[in-house]
Amino acid sequence: MSEAPAAKRQMASTPDNEAPYKLIYWPGLPGRGEHVRLAFEEASVPYEDTAMHEGAVEKVLAQISTKNLAADSAPNLPPLAPPVLEHGDLSISQTSNILMYLAPRIGLAADSDKDPNAIYRLNALVLTALDGLSNEVHDAHHPICTSLYYEDQVPEAIRSSKQYVKERLPKFFGYFERILQAQEARNPDNKWLYGAQLTVADLVLFQCFDGTAHQFPRAVQQLRDAGQHARLFALVEAVKQRPNIAAYLASERRQKYGEGIYRYYKDLDVVAEDSVEGKE
Amino acid sequence: MSEAPAAKRQMASTPDNEAPYKLIYWPGLPGRGEHVRLAFEEASVPYEDTAMHEGAVEKVLAQISTKNLAADSAPNLPPLAPPVLEHGDLSISQTSNILMYLAPRIGLAADSDKDPNAIYRLNALVLTALDGLSNEVHDAHHPICTSLYYEDQVPEAIRSSKQYVKERLPKFFGYFERILQAQEARNPDNKWLYGAQLTVADLVLFQCFDGTAHQFPRAVQQLRDAGQHARLFALVEAVKQRPNIAAYLASERRQKYGEGIYRYYKDLDVVAEDSVEGKE
Numbered sequence: 001m002s003e004a005p006a007a008k009r010q011m012a013s014t015p016d017n018e019a020p021y022k023l024i025y026w027p028g029l030p031g032r033g034e035h036v037r038l039a040f041e042e043a044s045v046p047y048e049d050t051a052m053h054e055g056a057v058e059k060v061l062a063q064i065s066t067k068n069l070a071a072d073s074a075p076n077l078p079p080l081a082p083p084v085l086e087h088g089d090l091s092i093s094q095t096s097n098i099l100m101y102l103a104p105r106i107g108l109a110a111d112s113d114k115d116p117n118a119i120y121r122l123n124a125l126v127l128t129a130l131d132g133l134s135n136e137v138h139d140a141h142h143p144i145c146t147s148l149y150y151e152d153q154v155p156e157a158i159r160s161s162k163q164y165v166k167e168r169l170p171k172f173f174g175y176f177e178r179i180l181q182a183q184e185a186r187n188p189d190n191k192w193l194y195g196a197q198l199t200v201a202d203l204v205l206f207q208c209f210d211g212t213a214h215q216f217p218r219a220v221q222q223l224r225d226a227g228q229h230a231r232l233f234a235l236v237e238a239v240k241q242r243p244n245i246a247a248y249l250a251s252e253r254r255q256k257y258g259e260g261i262y263r264y265y266k267d268l269d270v271v272a273e274d275s276v277e278g279k280e
Numbered sequence: 281m282s283e284a285p286a287a288k289r290q291m292a293s294t295p296d297n298e299a300p301y302k303l304i305y306w307p308g309l310p311g312r313g314e315h316v317r318l319a320f321e322e323a324s325v326p327y328e329d330t331a332m333h334e335g336a337v338e339k340v341l342a343q344i345s346t347k348n349l350a351a352d353s354a355p356n357l358p359p360l361a362p363p364v365l366e367h368g369d370l371s372i373s374q375t376s377n378i379l380m381y382l383a384p385r386i387g388l389a390a391d392s393d394k395d396p397n398a399i400y401r402l403n404a405l406v407l408t409a410l411d412g413l414s415n416e417v418h419d420a421h422h423p424i425c426t427s428l429y430y431e432d433q434v435p436e437a438i439r440s441s442k443q444y445v446k447e448r449l450p451k452f453f454g455y456f457e458r459i460l461q462a463q464e465a466r467n468p469d470n471k472w473l474y475g476a477q478l479t480v481a482d483l484v485l486f487q488c489f490d491g492t493a494h495q496f497p498r499a500v501q502q503l504r505d506a507g508q509h510a511r512l513f514a515l516v517e518a519v520k521q522r523p524n525i526a527a528y529l530a531s532e533r534r535q536k537y538g539e540g541i542y543r544y545y546k547d548l549d550v551v552a553e554d555s556v557e558g559k560e
Contacts, residue, residue, distance in 0.1 A: 090397045167427035
């Protein structure tokens with residue numbers, strides 16, 4: 001390979017880097033958009049959040065309309081669902097994808113300027129957190145189908161939640177605890193998922209933890225009281241105490257959990273001992 | 281930004297590009313590893329597939345062991361689950377992440393050498409296909425929890441499957457049909473998801489379609505007979521007829537569906553009319 005394409009890429013990307021960032025997401029709940037918000041807030045990078053303005057729902061509906069062919073925005077493609085990030089001429093969807101684009105641009109991708117492979121290690125952490133501590137947590141209150149009301153699947157949701165807190169929650173908490181243990185073994189100063197410096201993966205894990213603890217407060221408290229996953233709990237506290245994050249969490253921009261991914265239902269606030277079922 | 285980091289990146293990546301590729305995955309079923317296999321096969325790029333050799337299960341177990349701290353492989357991190365790709369010094373997990381790394385290196389990322397944003401548009405398509413036509417299809421036979429046997433959740437799986445084929449299958453097929461429609465509107469030669477050239481997104485959609493049709497043959501046949509999603513069905517046929525893919529599918533390397541993501545159970549082979557439930 002010659003150096004020409006790389007040089008061209010850098011020149012071409014300069015205008016984009018100066019363009020404003022715009023997040024398009026549902027108003028009224030943190031949802032998947034929250035991962036993008038936390039990244040901007042931590043990095044002190046200005047962004048427009050359509051959820052904060054009038055017409056927020058209409059902006060999302062225009063994006064996900066089955067009539068949307070993104071004809072005016074080629075080569076961009078219409079998204080199936082928000083969040084959508086717009087930056088210069090680019091419009092992309094899918095939470096992990098947006099974060100992978102964003103993190104190196106706003107200083108949340110560790111040493112990705114020196115190690116081009118860092119972003120793939122971070123992306124794997126992000127995807128794993130979203131799998132186990134976002135998608136699966138959502139599915140615990142909507143086990144039969146996301147297209148039915150919660151009220152139409154309560155007994156199944158109770159059963160699913162019992163299994164989740166018994167089998168899945170400790171598995172995923174344990175996985176991230178192990179990552180932190182591996183980092184610590186490499187260097188005692190490594191208190192983050194990817195070494196000595198906070199990255200987008202830590203922010204995603206924080207938000208996933210926070211939402212999971214909202215939905216399953218008793219189960220999470222039980223793990224905390226047992227002294228398990230101490231590094232994970234410490235990471236969550238350390239993220240909360242970052243000045244920019246602390247200011248954001250105390251602001252009106254931080255929305256309350258509602259009828260989104262993470263929901264509190266008393267019937268689903270179970271602990272591991274509530275399940276008597278076996279394991280595959 | 282100066283040009284130095286980019287130039288360094290390119291030099292640093294040269295040895296990796298010459299290193300052999302190794303896929304670590306469960307033997308005996310296509311699973312998530314199949315997306316990686318199809319990419320290598322289409323691109324005619326040699327790869328070692330641990331599933332094809334003795335000790336395959338042990339190789340996966342060593343990766344996902346809760347004792348694995350990847351101590352010898354820093355800055356790599358242990359995976360929660362396979363597939364794992366090894367390339368030179370790099371070891372990464374998560375299907376979409378592996379494909380995002382791989383696609384530009386093996387010529388399956390369209391014009392990503394000219395347009396650095398192409399990979400993010402492709403990744404969004406890949407993630408959306410995996411969400412709706414892999415994860416959700418799996419969850420239709422394991423609605424309560426992946427940690428229970430299918431036999432312990434049959435009534436729930438029947439209900440979930442009815443909802444899936446009624447609400448979700450047409451939604452996701454319709455989304456990809458719309459992407460193909462958008463591409464065609466831009467240029468009549470565009471028969472692939474990302475324009476005039478086959479990419480990793482087409483291969484992922486093919487495999488997702490193939491597995492979904494294995495699990496829900498009646499529902500998929502019904503959509504085909506109705507003449508809906510004609511561009512999507514044509515894309516699937518076009519992938520199948522690619523010489524390298526056709527040769528692969530006819531080979532012993534293409535494994536049969538079993539107790540993996542995509543499963544055929546007669547009780548779950550339902551059509552939309554089997555559901556009488558409402559919609560959220």
